[in-house]
Amino acid sequence: MADIERLDTWVRYKNGLCSDCTGACCSMPVEVRLPDLVRMGVVDEFEMDEPLKNIAKRLEKQRIIQHFNFKHGIFTLMRRANGDCQYLDQQTRLCTIYERRPNTCRNHPKIGPRPGFCAYTRNPNQGRKVTYER
Helix, strand or coil, rough: CCEEEEEHCECCCCCCHHHHCHHHHHCCCCECHHHHHHHHCCCCCHHHHHCHHHHHHHHHHHHCCEECCCCCCCCEEEECCCCCCCEEECCCEEEHHHHHHHHHHHHHCCCCCCEEEEEECECCCCCCCCCCCC
């Protein structure tokens, strides 16, 4: 079993690995940019001309983001108390916004703390095959 905090325990990613995983990657911080937030539907396209600082304040108040890096224009999504992404379904362990997910999630594990590897953790309750990836 992989430990999200210990990169040396991560396994080399291969297609299909997500089908019976607990969604361990969904407990890592997710950094997003403004176009991701528009795709996710939490920022309107008309707001894109507004100062990022104002958008960040609104999203922090709504508990959508937990941090905004002004220097790099990067937002960090809010996570639940257990560390899970707020968009991870607690029962199915699947992304509730999969088609609208941020680029960070779309590109994992090609990019990230250990490119090409993931914190795969088999879900013992998963008795069925899922036909799509996280």
